[in-house]
Amino acid sequence: MQGNTACAEGALAAGCRFFGGYPITPSTEVAEHMAAKLPRVGGVFIQMEDEIAGIASVIGASWTGARAMTATSGPGFSLMMENIGFAVMTETPCVLVNIQRGGPSTGQPTMSAQADMLQCRFGSHGDYSIIALSPASVQEMFELTVDAFNLADRFRVPVFLMADEIIGHMRERIEIPDSVPREERKILPKGTPPFRADEGMIPGFPQFGKGYGVHVTGLTHDERGYPCATSPSLHEDLVKRLVAKVESARHEIADYRVTNPEAEVVFITYGSPARTVEQVLHDHPDERIGHLRFRVVWPFPEKALDKFPDAKVFLVPEQNLGQIAREIERHTCIPVVPLPRFGGALHTPAELEKAVEAWR
Amino acid sequence: MTYSDWLRVDRLPHIYCAGCGNGTVINCTLNAVDRMGWKKEETVFVSGIGCSSRAPGYIVTDSLHTTHGRALAFATGIKMANPELHVVVFTGDGDLAAIGGNHFIHSCRRNIDLTVVCMNNQIYGMTGGQGSPTTPRGALSTTTPYGSQEPAFDLCELASAAGANFVSRWTSYHVKELTRSIHQGLGVPGFSFIEALVQCPTNYGRRNKFRQVMDQVEYFKTHGILVQKAHRLRDEGLPIPADAILLGDMVRRDRPAMGVKR
Amino acid sequence: MRLVIDERRCKGCNLCTLVCPYRIFSAGKQPNARGIVVPVLDRPERCANCRLQALYGRTLCGMCQMICPDQAISWVEEKPGEAQKVAIEF
Numbered sequence: 284m285q286g287n288t289a290c291a292e293g294a295l296a297a298g299c300r301f302f303g304g305y306p307i308t309p310s311t312e313v314a315e316h317m318a319a320k321l322p323r324v325g326g327v328f329i330q331m332e333d334e335i336a337g338i339a340s341v342i343g344a345s346w347t348g349a350r351a352m353t354a355t356s357g358p359g360f361s362l363m364m365e366n367i368g369f370a371v372m373t374e375t376p377c378v379l380v381n382i383q384r385g386g387p388s389t390g391q392p393t394m395s396a397q398a399d400m401l402q403c404r405f406g407s408h409g410d411y412s413i414i415a416l417s418p419a420s421v422q423e424m425f426e427l428t429v430d431a432f433n434l435a436d437r438f439r440v441p442v443f444l445m446a447d448e449i450i451g452h453m454r455e456r457i458e459i460p461d462s463v464p465r466e467e468r469k470i471l472p473k474g475t476p477p478f479r480a481d482e483g484m485i486p487g488f489p490q491f492g493k494g495y496g497v498h499v500t501g502l503t504h505d506e507r508g509y510p511c512a513t514s515p516s517l518h519e520d521l522v523k524r525l526v527a528k529v530e531s532a533r534h535e536i537a538d539y540r541v542t543n544p545e546a547e548v549v550f551i552t553y554g555s556p557a558r559t560v561e562q563v564l565h566d567h568p569d570e571r572i573g574h575l576r577f578r579v580v581w582p583f584p585e586k587a588l589d590k591f592p593d594a595k596v597f598l599v600p601e602q603n604l605g606q607i608a609r610e611i612e613r614h615t616c617i618p619v620v621p622l623p624r625f626g627g628a629l630h631t632p633a634e635l636e637k638a639v640e641a642w643r
Numbered sequence: 644m645t646y647s648d649w650l651r652v653d654r655l656p657h658i659y660c661a662g663c664g665n666g667t668v669i670n671c672t673l674n675a676v677d678r679m680g681w682k683k684e685e686t687v688f689v690s691g692i693g694c695s696s697r698a699p700g701y702i703v704t705d706s707l708h709t710t711h712g713r714a715l716a717f718a719t720g721i722k723m724a725n726p727e728l729h730v731v732v733f734t735g736d737g738d739l740a741a742i743g744g745n746h747f748i749h750s751c752r753r754n755i756d757l758t759v760v761c762m763n764n765q766i767y768g769m770t771g772g773q774g775s776p777t778t779p780r781g782a783l784s785t786t787t788p789y790g791s792q793e794p795a796f797d798l799c800e801l802a803s804a805a806g807a808n809f810v811s812r813w814t815s816y817h818v819k820e821l822t823r824s825i826h827q828g829l830g831v832p833g834f835s836f837i838e839a840l841v842q843c844p845t846n847y848g849r850r851n852k853f854r855q856v857m858d859q860v861e862y863f864k865t866h867g868i869l870v871q872k873a874h875r876l877r878d879e880g881l882p883i884p885a886d887a888i889l890l891g892d893m894v895r896r897d898r899p900a901m902g903v904k905r
Numbered sequence: 906m907r908l909v910i911d912e913r914r915c916k917g918c919n920l921c922t923l924v925c926p927y928r929i930f931s932a933g934k935q936p937n938a939r940g941i942v943v944p945v946l947d948r949p950e951r952c953a954n955c956r957l958q959a960l961y962g963r964t965l966c967g968m969c970q971m972i973c974p975d976q977a978i979s980w981v982e983e984k985p986g987e988a989q990k991v992a993i994e995f
Contacts (some may be wrong), residue, residue, distance in 0.1 A: 301724045328725045332749040334717035343720025346707060347728065351720070369710050393774075491705040491721065494684035494727050498651075498700050500708035509654060510708070599700060629853065645964070647976065658974055661941075672972065730972025774987030794989055818924075818971040844918075856918045 286352075286451040287312035288425045289619040290380055290444065294352055296463045299378070300326035301351035303340030304360060306332055308392040309448040310382035313354035322517075333361035338366040342375045346499065348468075350432050354380035356448075358389060361406070367441055368407030369501045371525060374478075374486065376435035376468060376474040380444045381432030382451035385627055390626065395448035396552055397602040402598075403443045403580050410522050412529040416534060417553035421455035426540045426628070433466040434536065434564060438529055439485055445580065447602060449555040449629065452457025471495065479506040486527035496605035504639060512546055530582050532577030539577050545571025547595045548642050550635070551578040551611060556600040559630045572639055580607060586612035598622055600630045649683070651703045655660075658697055662856030664815030664841025668762050669698050669733075670817055671839070675825035677729065679732035686729045687847040689718040691743060694760035694769045694843075714745030718757050726756070729830070736763040740796050742831035746837040751805030754833040756901040760825060761798060761836065764843035769774040772846030783850040798838050803894045808833030810894040812870075814863035817890065824892060833900030836875040842890065863888065906980040908949040910963050914977035917941040921969040921978060927951050930969065954980050 284292070291313050294302075302317040321328040327344070328487045331337045337353045344351040354362065360381050370377055383399050385391030399406075403415050414434050416427040425594065428444055435442040443568035452577070471477060473486030477497040481485045485507075489495035502510035503518045511517055529536075542564065548571060550560040557576045564572060573591050577584065589599070605621030612619045622638055624630045650673070659665050688706040691714035699706030709717045714732050722730045727905040732864060739747050739761050748791035750757065766784055771790050774784040777798065781790040802810045809831040813821035821839055828835030842848055842859035853859035868883070870891040876883050908929070910921075922932040922944055929952055930944045937943055947957060953965045959982060964970070968979045 301720070303720055303723075329719065329723055331716060331719070332745050336719070336746055336749070339716035340720030340723070342709075343707065343717040343722075345720075346705075347721055349723035349724045351724070365710050366713065489705075491687055491707075492684060492725060496683065496705060497705050498706045498708065500753060501710060502708065510697075522826045533753065592721035647979065650976060656916070656977075659974060661916035661975075662920065662975050666976065667972050669918075669978065670971050670973070815972070815974075818968065818990055822971070856920060860920065860923060 284452050284454065284457050285312060286421045286422060286446065287382065287422045287423040288316050290354070290428045290446070292459060293425040294378070295320055295324065295433070296459065297350065297429040298465060299350045299352050299431040300324070300431060301325070301341065301349045302305050302328045302353065303331050303344065303351070303401040304353040304355065305331055307334070309384055309451050310380060311357045311378055312451070313382070319496040330474040335366060335515070336360040336553055338363040338370070338379065342366060342370050342373070343413065345377050348490045349435070354381065354382065356382050356410050357386045357399060358471045360402065364406045368409055368411065370441045371411040371413065372501045373499050374438050374439040374525070376486055377439070377441050378431045378435055378444065379441055380428070380446065382448045383445065391627055393448070395555060395602060395629070396625055396627070397447050398606070398608045398625070400445060400603065403445055410436035410526060412526045412582060413440050414438065414529060414579065415445050416578060417445045417580050418438060418450055418578070419554055419557040419576065420450065421453055422457045423578065424450060425457055425459065429463045430510035433464065436468045437466050437485070437524075438532070439468070440489065440529055445554070447554050451523045458478070476506040478504060478509050480524055484524050484531070509565050534586055535581035536579055536582060537587060538579040539575060539584060539587045541590045542574035543570050543572060544590050545593055546571050546591060547593055548639050549575060549591045549594045551572035551575045551577070551597050551599045553580050553607065554602070554638045556602065556630055559600065559632055559635055559639060562632045563635050567585065567636070581622050583610050583614070596620060598638050598642070600624065600635060644677055647733070648675050648703070649673045649702055650703050652757070653772055654701050657701050659694065660845040662844040664764065664839070665698065665762050667818060668821070668839045669701065669813040671761060671822040672731065672760050672825050674700070674822045675829055678700065678826050679829050681729050683886060685727065686731065687721055687860040688731050688733060689714050689771060690722065690733040691738040692832070693738045693767070694696045694764065695733050695737040696738060698733040710737050712741070712816040714738065715743060715746040715757070719753070720748060721868065722757060726904050729829070730757050732759045734756055734759060734761050736749060736761065736765060736798070737767045737775045740798055748801065748805040748862055751802050751807040751834050751836070754806055754808055754831055754898050756834070756900055756902045756904070758825070758828045759837070762841045763798065763838050763840045764847060766843050766847040768843050768846050772850065773867050784847070797895050799836070799870060803845060804834040806834070806898055808895065808896055808898055808900060809835035809837045809892070811836070811892045812838040812840070812890055813841060814867060814888065814890065816860050816863040820890070827892070831895070832903045854893055906955045907980060908946065908952050908955055909978065910943055910946070911977040912939070913944050914943060914959055914975045917943055917976050918974065919944055919960065920972050922931055922971050924968040926966065928967070942984055965986045
């Protein structure tokens with residue numbers, strides 16, 4: 284099965300019943316598969332007039348209680364930014380799949396990249412925090428899509444599946460389980476102000492059509508949902524809560540794989556470069572080479588770095604100029620070496636072996 | 644029930660300037676919705692950004708105040724995901740015709756079962772009176788200090804051409820007619836578009852020889868002619884005044900629609 | 906029924922003075938505590954709604970209420986036993 288199809292299958296298994304999107308290479312197969320399958324399970328597929336409308340319709344559908352998603356790539360992702368901020372501010376659960384391609388601008392539509400990793404974290408205006416997952420195989424396209432829906436509903440944030448073109452268009456054998464875990468949105472007790480958060484910092488979800496009479500606005504709002512855009516303390520409290528509800532749970536959300544924890548030279552990867560590192564370790568099994576692979580990139584799980592107490596250096600192969608390497612640098616005292624490789628070609632095992640030799 | 648039962652009274656008075664026509668259009672819309680006999684929990688109001696788009700905040704039902712121009716795209720998501728809900732969209736001329744123009748024509752084309760009430764004040768009111776796509780030629784605004792040089796959009800013609808099932812235009816003076824047309828639009832399956840010309844005394848009237856609120860409303864009253872009368876004049880070869888505002892129901896048809904309650 | 910202007914909501918735009926067929930509303934002169942010149946009522950008991958709303962069980966003319974952008978105009982029930990002024994026009 285192809286990565287993009289596996290993503291769509293994961294969404295269907297997770298109970299996604301609304302897809303609003305716009306075709307863009309290399310993510311189109313997600314939309315195509317959803318268009319074929321959603322009507323058969325009572326869901327709605329709608330091809331909107333642009334990506335802005337795509338994410339807008341997804342947010343609208345989410346407020347009716349549906350699990351909703353969209354899929355896109357670089358240029359479409361840029362168009363979505365304003366409404367991603369809206370989803371953050373209004374605490375709307377939704378899933379966005381970004382099959383990354385080479386940029387800036389139209390760039391390389393059919394080639395792979397991981398160049399939107401910081402955009403997904405910081406792209407919309409204002410301070411906020413989101414969750415981003417990064418699959419490294421077709422099986423993970425399925426699994427992490429399911430996880431994305433559960434995290435979105437639990438934390439009431441947009442969750443990004445930041446795959447790359449290689450994973451999206453790769454074909455592998457996958458196992459689809461009979462059922463997948465499902466975490467529902469917390470229900471708002473009737474009579475409670477709709478944006479009053481408990482100690483978990485996540486308010487219950489006042490679904491449209493259930494008589495809550497909730498006013499949802501992208502303006503700074505109080506716990507009743509009423510706009511009040513001129514109170515500094517209200518805005519500060521709201522934005523701090525929106526960030527803290529995700530960041531304070533980052534060790535719970537964290538999902539990573541550790542290989543050879545006693546190693547001195549450690550690769551840190553996410554997405555398709557992980558596969559080259561695995562190839563290196565497969566060709567030359569060596570306990571002195573470690574591998575830390577993130578399945579959740581944002582919120583950044585910095586405690587994962589402590590799993591390698593003997594590490595002398597972190598080597599970070601990425602399909603960009605070192606976006607996550609910079610984030611790793613913030614959390615460690617040892618050298619962090621970005622190994623950028625982009626333009627669509629993947630790192631070769633020989634290149635990575637050479638990088639290891641330099642630090643022996 | 645009356646229209647006042649739909650108001651979120653704890654938020655009144657609203658933020659609109661004295662004499663703003665938006666409040667009148669809210670009254671008319673709520674009156675029409677009330678007359679439909681819809682339940683509050685089954686009705687959703689959606690809006691974008693602008694003066695007009697603050698309206699859903701004063702209504703007790705579920706409401707979504709979205710990003711600039713995108714109200715129709717959000718409403719499409721709501722209506723398609725749950726066709727049982729009645730979705731009414733409040734929008735303004737800048738919101739609908741400028742930044743949201745693409746969503747507008749595509750919603751008309753899809754003929755999705757929404758009712759859109761456009762409060763056309765011919766200016767960007769909330770940002771302080773900049774020219775909009777419906778600012779008439781020659782009118783003054785902060786970005787057209789020498790008079791607007793651009794021809795204006797006729798939103799009703801646009802909606803008709805793009806395929807809406809119901810299209811109508813009234814002003815904030817014609818409250819009874821506006822209420823009736825919104826009521827009809829709410830009942831029509833498919834896309835209903837009702838344009839309500841409203842006075843903006845603060846930002847439009849003040850700069851365009853309508854010194855008092857009343858002056859612009861009087862202008863609507865004296866310059867509005869029924870679209871049927873305009874057609875009759877045209878058929879008889881008589882001139883239609885250049886500054887006439889065509890009013891009335893322009894289109895009522897039965898094109899295939901999307902998202903209609905099953 | 907009694908015609909009232911809610912002074913907490915009225916912003917003094919005087920649109921009601923334009924539409925009332927009985928010319929009950931006229932522009933006020935004295936600003937109220939909020940600094941707003943609320944229209945004054947001239948013999949409001951002449952209003953069709955005041956006289957006949959209860960009888961017909963629905964709002965009759967209602968133009969002033971509809972056009973009022975500030976939702977400030979309404980009709981309230983008199984208290985039981987409250988003295989009523991009746992205007993008879995010939």
